[in-house]
Amino acid sequence: MKYEFTEDELKQIEVIKARYPEARPATLPVLWIAQNKFGHVEPDVQKLVARTLGLPEAHVHGVAEFYTQYYKKEQGKFVLDVCTCLSCQICGGYDILHYLEDKLGIKHGETTKDKMFTIQQVECLGACGYAPMMQITNGVYVNHLTREKVDKVIHGLKNGEMPEFEPMEMRKVKPQEN
Amino acid sequence: MPEVFIDGKSYEFEGQPKLLQFIMDEGLELPFFCYHPSMSIPANCRQCMVKVGQPVKDRDTGEYELDENGERVIRWFPKLQTACNFDVTDGLVVKTQESDELVERAQKDNLEFILINHPLDCPICDQAGECPLQIQTYKYGPEGSRFEVKKVHKPKRVQLGPRVILDAERCINCTRCTRFADEISKSYQLTITKRGDKNYPTTAPGETFDDPYSLNTVDLCPVGALTSADFRFRARVWEMNQTPSIDVSNGKGCNIDIWTRDNQVLRITPRHNPHVNDYWMPDVGREIYPLFNDNRISRPSVILDGENQIKSSWNNAIETFGEQMEAIKPEEILAIGSAHASVEENYLFAKFGNLLGISTPLFTPHIEPGSGDGFLITDDQAPNTNGVRLLGFEETDSKQLKTAVKSSNAKMILLLSDHLIDRGVLSADDLSGKYLVMFATNESETTKKADLLFPITCVVEHAASYVNVDGRIQRSFPAKETKYTNRRLDLEMTEGRLDRYGTKFDNWVTDENKVDCLPVWDLMALIGGRLGLDITYEGGSREVIKEVSQNMPAFSGVTYERMDDELGIELDTEHQTVKS
Numbered sequence: 078m079k080y081e082f083t084e085d086e087l088k089q090i091e092v093i094k095a096r097y098p099e100a101r102p103a104t105l106p107v108l109w110i111a112q113n114k115f116g117h118v119e120p121d122v123q124k125l126v127a128r129t130l131g132l133p134e135a136h137v138h139g140v141a142e143f144y145t146q147y148y149k150k151e152q153g154k155f156v157l158d159v160c161t162c163l164s165c166q167i168c169g170g171y172d173i174l175h176y177l178e179d180k181l182g183i184k185h186g187e188t189t190k191d192k193m194f195t196i197q198q199v200e201c202l203g204a205c206g207y208a209p210m211m212q213i214t215n216g217v218y219v220n221h222l223t224r225e226k227v228d229k230v231i232h233g234l235k236n237g238e239m240p241e242f243e244p245m246e247m248r249k250v251k252p253q254e255n
Numbered sequence: 256m257p258e259v260f261i262d263g264k265s266y267e268f269e270g271q272p273k274l275l276q277f278i279m280d281e282g283l284e285l286p287f288f289c290y291h292p293s294m295s296i297p298a299n300c301r302q303c304m305v306k307v308g309q310p311v312k313d314r315d316t317g318e319y320e321l322d323e324n325g326e327r328v329i330r331w332f333p334k335l336q337t338a339c340n341f342d343v344t345d346g347l348v349v350k351t352q353e354s355d356e357l358v359e360r361a362q363k364d365n366l367e368f369i370l371i372n373h374p375l376d377c378p379i380c381d382q383a384g385e386c387p388l389q390i391q392t393y394k395y396g397p398e399g400s401r402f403e404v405k406k407v408h409k410p411k412r413v414q415l416g417p418r419v420i421l422d423a424e425r426c427i428n429c430t431r432c433t434r435f436a437d438e439i440s441k442s443y444q445l446t447i448t449k450r451g452d453k454n455y456p457t458t459a460p461g462e463t464f465d466d467p468y469s470l471n472t473v474d475l476c477p478v479g480a481l482t483s484a485d486f487r488f489r490a491r492v493w494e495m496n497q498t499p500s501i502d503v504s505n506g507k508g509c510n511i512d513i514w515t516r517d518n519q520v521l522r523i524t525p526r527h528n529p530h531v532n533d534y535w536m537p538d539v540g541r542e543i544y545p546l547f548n549d550n551r552i553s554r555p556s557v558i559l560d561g562e563n564q565i566k567s568s569w570n571n572a573i574e575t576f577g578e579q580m581e582a583i584k585p586e587e588i589l590a591i592g593s594a595h596a597s598v599e600e601n602y603l604f605a606k607f608g609n610l611l612g613i614s615t616p617l618f619t620p621h622i623e624p625g626s627g628d629g630f631l632i633t634d635d636q637a638p639n640t641n642g643v644r645l646l647g648f649e650e651t652d653s654k655q656l657k658t659a660v661k662s663s664n665a666k667m668i669l670l671l672s673d674h675l676i677d678r679g680v681l682s683a684d685d686l687s688g689k690y691l692v693m694f695a696t697n698e699s700e701t702t703k704k705a706d707l708l709f710p711i712t713c714v715v716e717h718a719a720s721y722v723n724v725d726g727r728i729q730r731s732f733p734a735k736e737t738k739y740t741n742r743r744l745d746l747e748m749t750e751g752r753l754d755r756y757g758t759k760f761d762n763w764v765t766d767e768n769k770v771d772c773l774p775v776w777d778l779m780a781l782i783g784g785r786l787g788l789d790i791t792y793e794g795g796s797r798e799v800i801k802e803v804s805q806n807m808p809a810f811s812g813v814t815y816e817r818m819d820d821e822l823g824i825e826l827d828t829e830h831q832t833v834k835s
Contacts, residue, residue, distance in 0.1 A: 120460035124459070135436075135443055138446055138448065138458075138459040139446030143447075
């Protein structure tokens with residue numbers, strides 16, 4: 078498949094490039110543009126980014142490989158990053174991961190046949206306070222997961238409803254009145 | 256002059272040296288992996304940790320504060336620092352592993368950390384014996400590891416490029432290879448992929464590491480992660496013998512080391528010379544080593560009648576040459592020198608002709624325009640073009656040479672080590688009806704046409720000098736024995752462990768691989784003896800270059816001693832030469 082940027086995207090890339098003295102720092106934002114457009118940054122997309130920015134392909138490849146947020150192969154519409162790092166593990170992260178795997182009929186690292194869901198087992202996402210948790214497609218955090226909550230989220234996603242970001246419990250506490 | 260205190264001893268310094276480089280320049284030791292003097296300093300291996308501190312100064316008086324013993328009060332950095340990127344400043348106090356237990360412990364623990372995922376395959380690893388990780392683990396490392404869990408597995412035997420093979424598990428991610436590709440060869444073909452304990456160097460997907468300088472990354476690699484596809488599993492380094500020499504594959508004259516075992520050249524690596532090639536050399540220069548082993552001319556050959564070249568004895572070949580010379584007038588002889596041969600060889604070739612009244616030798620440079628890259632690969636395909644020029648040989652282009660050869664005046668051609676048919680200057684027909692006497696090292700289409708063929712020593716079998724494209728004269732050392740030389744007697748030759756202690760009942764030791772050839776100076780003495788000329792050099796090429804330096808203004812003051820001490824001598828190539 079041949080990947081190309083549109084005129085508009087190229088203009089956008091020019092704006093990004095103008096922010097920096099050289100092309101290298103533009104690698105990250107341009108990879109984002111590519112991932113938002115194509116849904117992934119496969120080697121061919123990496124080559125497109127390298128070509129557009131006039132950078133070595135090896136450099137763009139190294140950057141894309143470093144960050145797990147860039148998808149190096151095609152993923153499902155929703156990528157579920159289930160945290161199994163220490164805090165989540167203690168609070169049942171693996172239970173949630175395995176429940177999700179059984180529910181969707183795939184193992185972590187795999188994508189469902191209908192290209193809807195991909196499950197990833199990830200390390201700490203910095204939300205230990207609401208363990209166990211998962212992240213949906215580099216975006217929304219779903220906290221305090223239970224099996225029922227997982228069912229609800231998956232059902233919602235199938236109908237195109239992205240769950241709301243849940244603020245921390247602590248913030249719900251009203252500030253003390255003076 | 257500003258001074259720095261290392262392990263309690265004072266050293267003066269100039270300029271703004273980095274601490275690690277300064278320590279090494281002073282002949283002290285500090286372990287490190289990622290630092291390289293010719294590349295940027297990422298300080299990522301964390302091995303060169305030292306304890307550093309600055310003396311405290313009184314802000315008002317500018318005097319150093321002293322403690323009750325009258326010693327300077329030192330304000331230590333709160334944590335250990337990497338010496339590689341640390342600037343040496345006046346009054347700095349440094350404690351290395353020699354004088355500080357914390358530093359010793361830090362280096363030991365860092366090695367334990369680096370070794371967590373490093374495979375214990377030294378017995379089958381090509382780097383063993385010349386491996387900084389191995390050496391430094393012996394010197395500074397822990398005796399064991401607390402990590403007894405399964406190691407992380409990564410790709411092995413990856414063909415990164417035509418000449419380089421990656422074993423990612425051995426990699427310690429020093430990034431020397433990627434920095435080399437980015438900063439020195441500028442091919443930008445390598446990157447580090449993944450992160451944490453999973454990372455390793457690689458090319459972009461679908462790309463191949465075909466950088467013309469790719470094998471330098473194999474030298475740079477402080478572990479066995481990058482190995483040479485050619486040299487892999489060929490020999491253990493401690494069985495080989497290392498001899499300094501000069502790259503003859505092009506005109507740059509990169510300084511190299513010739514690695515031999517049992518008189519076979521097994522690999523070539525660059526040798527540091529800041530005036531020529533720094534620490535690097537092109538891959539082509541390494542790939543020519545089979546020229547020194549294979550397809551060599553051993554024993555003289557003569558064509559008796561018709562086409563068949565047959566091997567002959569030295570006595571018979573010299574006698575044949577003598578008879579041919581006596582039957583011909585000097586004006587009917589055309590001498591052709593060679594930019595592929597050394598200064599000494601060309602000089603003697605010209606001197607021999609001169610004594611017999613043959614006119615000055617011609618030569619045609621071997622230049623392929625456009626093949627150079629402005630770095631270490633030159634258009635000039637020969638190592639000694641400038642040397643032949645400075646000797647006053649008559650430079651011709653290939654057309655003029657062809658005309659001279661075809662001319663009816665030339666009945667006999669004396670050709671020194673230049674494969675003119677193979678490189679397209681002459682065709683086989685041009686030589687028909689001529690009596691070709693050739694002095695050469697390797698079999699070729701040209702040597703097949705020689706009516707009389709004398710085998711001579713090649714660059715790895717003799718000490719001889721070559722003048723590179725920039726006019727720098729540098730010399731080789733004999734690395735490989737011929738039938739007539741012996742390492743134990745020739746003080747110019749080095750002896751490896753196997754050379755010294757090996758017997759032919761050992762692996763890898765035979766009496767073979769010695770070519771039946773003579774250096775030009777010895778051969779000329781024999782031929783001269785037959786023709787009644789005195790061209791004897793008891794001291795070999797060392798005596799020849801002495802004579803060259805006395806007779807040729809361009810070479811005045813040139814000696815082997817100076818070349819060795821000064822890493823070659825810059826000659827005045829503009830100097831007008833006097834014809835010999």
